[in-house]
Amino acid sequence: MYKNDLTPEESFKIIGKAISNFKTNYKESAKIFLLWGWILTLACFAQFFILKILQSKEAYEQIGLFSIGNWVVLILIGFIIQTLIVRKINKQKKMYSYLEGYIKSLWMIAVVSIFVAFIISIKLEIAPLPIIFLIAGMGTTTTGLLIRFKPLAIGGLTFFIFSIATTFVSSEYLNLLAGAAIICGHLIPGYLLKSAKE
């Protein structure tokens, strides 16, 4: 039964209870982290093997075409699956928090920044990975801190370490390093978030 004559203490208790019960189910976000974790890891390892195979066959003129094909196809698949996942999540959604909006904006800006970083690095003829890892690290660490999930914040920090590490690795093994970075930064925290208690 609900009453209307409340003491100030009771009022504060009601406010506190309403706020503490109001939790967004961030386990849903794990699906997106896992999706991109797998897509990008696969793309990195595929890229490593494409380079290895084509270089061994001395088919250097085909490297560009196969590399672009690998990334474009996998990223397109990623976006299609993401659209389906988001549509399913929104169907079951009963409340929209401000925080979710902030995280969405953060990642939209991160994706644009990665795209711009990619264009700049082509123009300057430098490896894009250190900058891309920095942007991914910022996005992942900030998301981890916002949803208060330590493994994701730590995963995000590993991107910063990998960003520095890329400068010490020969270009031949950059894609393997990138795959390892995504496993540490997205896949492991993604699985931990998926299995975390609410």
Place this chain on the structure above:
Amino acid sequence: MYKELDPLLHSQLRLAIVSMLVISKRVEFTYIKEQTKAASGNISIQIKKLHEAGYVEVEKTFKNNYPKTMLSITDKGVKAFEDYVNDLKKYISPK
């Protein structure tokens, strides 16, 4: 001198509803029902009072052919909630 608490917010169910809305962008009616465990009719009456006072906005749509009611708090509602909490604080630690 104590200020009189806003009677619209000084009610268990209405206060619980407004507290939920203050920290969210939009909330579905069924979520409020799940959280408060109150009867639909009772929640509807309280939301109507809050809506008439201009504290909440009500948006009625359809989801999979079923009616869906989304609620959000207005600026007036946020201000009223802030004032209510500030007035409550004076009751607890009068200075």
